[in-house]
Each structure stands twice: as structure tokens, then as C-alpha cells.
Amino acid sequence: MEFYIVSNNKTEKRLRDGLNDTEKSYKFCSLENLPNYIKHDMYYIRKVTLPDSVEVTEADDLYRSKSIILDKKVSVEKFDKWADEEFCKNAVKKNCMLLEYIQNQTDELCKLALDQNTDTLSLIRDQTPELCEYAIKKNPLAINNVKHQTYELCKLAVESDIEALALIDEQPYELCEDAVKRDPSAIYYLKKPDENLYWVALKSDIDSITLIKKPTNEMYIYVLERDGEYLQYIDNQTEELCRIAIKNNPRCLQFVKEQTKSLCELALELDPMVMNYVRIPLD
Incomplete structure (x- = not known):
């Protein structure tokens, strides 16, 4: 021994x-x-x-x-044993991070390490497409450790876990658009979002308005026409936006920060029961 x-x-x-x-x-x-x-x-x-x-x-x-x-x-x-296949296999079984020292990183040893921890992908010197795919299928977030992030590997990762989108260095527009269509919350992970992608998200799920950094007035109108309660999330509540929200749902009067007589009268005309939400004198 x-x-x-x-x-x-x-x-x-x-x-x-x-x-x-x-x-x-x-x-x-x-x-x-x-x-x-x-x-x-x-x-x-x-x-x-x-x-x-x-x-x-x-x-x-x-x-x-x-x-x-x-x-x-x-x-x-x-250490000379890093050239010994039997020792290396035993080493990786006991501590997958030791893959770093192994001279001949065979597919078998690499997969053995990846089975334990996909972070070991970063230790693989020759990241073949097969090994990268193997790691991503086990953990989509392993795309973060892929040296050459091909479109195919990125797509595989994002389709399995939308959060993987945030780990892609260069986010192809087509990939981003597909991701947003499948899951509107993907806009949260976009590095360079544009108005078109925001609209793709909104038309799929108006709740994504809460993830848009600087929504346009048109976006607010689109959302409020469908659900007036989103008025509560708008800081700059213009008269126009408040009227749209109230027309959609008179109870949205409660979310109006600066109530005016005309807004209150509009809400009461549509639903007299919203009197409890009136905070200003109407006489």
C-alpha cells in the first residue's frame, strides 16, 4: 500500500x-x-x-x-498520478473538482465529474459540443461555463430554464424574441431590451408591465384598457391614464393618487358604490 x-x-x-x-x-x-x-x-x-x-x-x-x-x-x-487512469477515476469520484489536475480528461472522466457538479464544466480544457450539451441538459445554468456559447447550446439552455438567458454573453435577438414569446418574464433577463420585445411580452401577458424599466405611455394605455388595477403601479398618473383605468373598472378610483372632481364623478357615474373611495369634497 x-x-x-x-x-x-x-x-x-x-x-x-x-x-x-x-x-x-x-x-x-x-x-x-x-x-x-x-x-x-x-x-x-x-x-x-x-x-x-x-x-x-x-x-x-x-x-x-x-x-x-x-x-x-x-x-x-x-503529482505523477494525474497520468494514472485508475487513480484519476477514483479521484473524480471522491472530489469532482480534481478534474482540473487530470492530464488526459477523457469523456468518461468529464461526464463523471459533471454528474456530480456541472460547475466542473469550467475545468474541462476541451469543451466539446457533446460535453457542453451533456452539462446543460443536467443544469441549464451550466451555459455560464461554456467557453463557446453557440446558438444551439444557448437555445437548449433557455428552453429548459429561462434564467439561463441572463448568463448568455451575446444574446441573439432571435433567441430573445423566442424566449419572450414563450415566457414574457424573460424580459427581466435581457441585457439590451428594446420596445419591440417589450410589446411582445405585453401582448402575451400584461403583468410583464411591472418588469419593464421605462414603459411608454402607449404601453400604459394598452395595459389599463385591459386591467385598470395596474394604475396602482404607475408613478406618473396623468388624467388620461386615470380615466382609462376608471372606465375599465370604477373601483380603480382608490388607486388614483391625486383625485379630481371630474375623475370622481366619472367613477360614481359608472358605479355609485365607489363613493367610499372618494377622498375629496365634491360640493
Whole structure:
């Protein structure tokens, strides 16, 4: 069985090449369990040899001994086992983020990593369309880690999760239009929305008016003619907009910020029951 110790700049201070002998035990692990201890704050790996007749204790997947012989340290990325297929497969199973160090990133190893965490797509050096599609089908938001965002991959991501639209670097207009047609809330994720796309959203769902940054007066009219209650979301309530809302629903008088006599009379003419919403004297 091969043994190894993982270290950083701090722990290296008590380690040296060759025999290390102290009253305080050294902790090390087998090659099989080594991937469990290669963390982001560990920079070096040393092979461990045990002196003859040394006492070794074992707890969980760690070994302890007061006397060990250490090979020269090597940086994690230069560890020779990254060229060993069996070790790499075991490493990815235990810690998918170790894919970064593997020299030969086969499709099998890449998919094994992606099965655990699609963020590992960012660690794949050769992002084939197949691997990107594999990742996106598992998690549409993986489009964020695709180096070459083709139209086909972007479409696949957005059709599965509309939020993926926000992660696309260059949002093709056709893709945006299709997304808004399917889900009007997609306008929230547009980087460069235009009036045409806003209208596409509104005609599909007037509720999308709440997602439009600067609606035009025509947009407000379109919405209020269909549901006057949207008046409550309008800051600049012109007389024209208030009248349109009240004609659609007299109860919208309650949402008028600055009531006028003519607006109140219009509402009462359409529905006398809205008297409770009148806040100004009419005499």
C-alpha cells in the first residue's frame, strides 16, 4: 500500500525530506483516500515510507505514526498520478473538482465529474459540443461555463430554464424574441431590451408591465384598457391614464393618487358604490 501526506506552507515547516521523527504523530493517508485531502488550501504532496517496526495507528481513513520517511515535496498539479487512469477515476469520484489536475480528461472522466457538479464544466480544457450539451441538459445554468456559447447550446439552455438567458454573453435577438414569446418574464433577463420585445411580452401577458424599466405611455394605455388595477403601479398618473383605468373598472378610483372632481364623478357615474373611495369634497 502506498501512503501520502498533503501539506501547505504552514504544515511544511515541520516536515523535511527523509526521516521525520517526533513525539507528535504525523497524519497521512493511502493513495486511494488521497483525493479526500487535496483541498484548495493544500499545495504539496509527499510520498510516505514507513521505517521498519514503526508503530502505526489507524482511524477512519487516516494513519498516524511518530516516525515517517518523506520523499521530496511536489506541487499538487505536478503529482505523477494525474497520468494514472485508475487513480484519476477514483479521484473524480471522491472530489469532482480534481478534474482540473487530470492530464488526459477523457469523456468518461468529464461526464463523471459533471454528474456530480456541472460547475466542473469550467475545468474541462476541451469543451466539446457533446460535453457542453451533456452539462446543460443536467443544469441549464451550466451555459455560464461554456467557453463557446453557440446558438444551439444557448437555445437548449433557455428552453429548459429561462434564467439561463441572463448568463448568455451575446444574446441573439432571435433567441430573445423566442424566449419572450414563450415566457414574457424573460424580459427581466435581457441585457439590451428594446420596445419591440417589450410589446411582445405585453401582448402575451400584461403583468410583464411591472418588469419593464421605462414603459411608454402607449404601453400604459394598452395595459389599463385591459386591467385598470395596474394604475396602482404607475408613478406618473396623468388624467388620461386615470380615466382609462376608471372606465375599465370604477373601483380603480382608490388607486388614483391625486383625485379630481371630474375623475370622481366619472367613477360614481359608472358605479355609485365607489363613493367610499372618494377622498375629496365634491360640493
